[in-house]
Amino acid sequence: MSKLKVYNYSFQNLSQKQMSFESVFEHIVHFMKQDPNGNYRLMFGTDSQVHSYYTKFITGIVIQRESKGAWACIRKIVVPRKMTNLHERISYETTLTEEVVSMFTEERKNQLIDIVLPNIYKGASFTIEGHIDIGSGQRNRTRIFVNEMVARMESLGIEPKIKPDSFVASCYANRYTK
Known part of the structure; x- marks a missing residue:
């Protein structure tokens, strides 16, 4: 498998283009500070689509305040070839998720935890999830990669989610791959 170099650290959503990671992090902090008593899930996931030449x-x-909304953004990477090998594509999806997760250093994660920490006994919570666009169902072609990709998410210290619970990858990101 060839090594792919990724230089695009620009994020976007429907209201903002060309956001830096710092700007994304500030949006997440601001969103969480609006309700420090909330139940938060910080979720990451990547999906891909093979087009004719790329x-x-x-x-x-996605930062979700359960039952009270979310804030989200995407990062787009285009590889200038058809990646038809399923394992290569799933592995690269996982690599891209790992790359974004790694931007959330211990210091940054602690900054987010510190927002809800004083309210833990009032029911506040914060979890980090890695959503992988694979499933373990008998008819799912990606089931043979589940253990490998789940282990990669766990090695980052985040909770892995696969289909049908991996909606950031299989629904949110998927919408922008077309």
Whole structure:
């Protein structure tokens, strides 16, 4: 498998284009500070689509306040060839998710945890999830990669989610791969 170099650290959503990672992080902090008593899920996931001459990868970042909305953005990467090998594509999706997760250093994660920490006993919570666009169902072609990709998410210290629970990859990111 060839090594792919990725230089695009620009994020976007429906209201903003060309956001830096710092700007994304500030949006997440601001969203969480609006309700420090909330139950938060910081979720990451990547999906891809093979087109005629290229393969488009979309990584989604979603901060959800359960039952009270969300803020989200995407990062788009285009590989200038058709990536038809399923294992290569799933592995690269996972790599792109890992790359964005790694931007959330221990210091940054602690900054987010510190927002809800004083309210833990009032029911506040914060979890980090890695959504992988694979499923373990008997008819799912990606089931043979589940253990490998789940282990990669766990090695980052985040909770892995696969279909049908991996909606950031299989729904949110998927919408932008077309």
